[in-house]
Amino acid sequence: MSASGVPDRLLEIMQCPACGGSLRDVGAPPSLVCTACGLRYPVTDGIPIMLVEKATPAGEGP
Numbered sequence: 001m002s003a004s005g006v007p008d009r010l011l012e013i014m015q016c017p018a019c020g021g022s023l024r025d026v027g028a029p030p031s032l033v034c035t036a037c038g039l040r041y042p043v044t045d046g047i048p049i050m051l052v053e054k055a056t057p058a059g060e061g062p
């Protein structure tokens with residue numbers, strides 16, 4: 001299990017819906033951060049919310 005609660009094998013196959021970049025798992029708060037464009041997608045109960053409109057730009061708080 002990853003820091004965010006997203007299963008590792010799911011994390012491996014997911015891509016950023018905005019740019020297709022790979023995602024990095026972060027645990028506080030649980031979220032997935034795109035390594036390419038920096039958008040941060042929230043994770044709720046281990047389920048990543050992969051919607052650009054729900055994502056937070058790099059460097060901004062929730």
Ligand SMILES: [Zn+2]
Pocket residue numbers: 016017018019020021034035036037038039
């Ligand atoms: Zn991206």
